[in-house]
Amino acid sequence: MVPNARRWTTRDLAAMPDDGGWKRYEIIDGDLHVTRAPHIRHQGAAGKLHVRLETWSEQTGLGSAFQTPGVIFTPNDAVIPDVVWISRDRLASGIDDAGCLIVAPELMVEILSPGDLNEQRDKEVKLKLYSLHGVQEYWIVSWQRQTLEMYRRTAAQLQLVGTLLVGDTLTSPLLPDFSTLVGQIFQ
Secondary structure, three states: OOOOOOOOOHHHHHOOOOOOOOEEEEEEOOEEEEEEOOOHHHHHHHHHHHHHHHHHHHHHOOEEEEEOOOEEEEOOEEEOOOEEEEEHHHHHOOEOOOOOEOOOOOEEEEEOOOOHHHHHHHHHHHHHHHHHOOOOEEEEEEOOOOEEEEEEEEOOEEEEEEEEOOOOEEEEOOEEEEEEEHHHHOO
């Protein structure tokens, strides 16, 4: 650790200039992570998952799906996942005045961006963060490999329960009667 290293906070994020959406600014354990706007295939996979989750949510009335919401766990941990699903009860008490979530959604979804650092952030750093803050399921989607890794809370932490391929059907005990073909996410 570097002595007197800067620890970024959500207050710092609020002071960032608006760049028209070309960059995402996230803070994890006080470290600033800046990524550029994602690849169109990345956005396509996120959009398809969002639509399927939101359609299911409207049919069941159990919650809502959101694409790229701000999620603030602590002043030093603020992220912008690609998709989340949150139950009606958590959503009712989990939004701040700026419209960010301040409670952990039950489901967080990250679509992998190219590059080892991006993959490490999603598969290690965010996995640890989401596990620490009580996320029930975490899906890591690779549009390049056309896979979906599913992590589920077991013994107070998120554990990998399986990797789904194009021919598999995505279901979850968290989302009763929800299902979609994995291959359709990448079309």
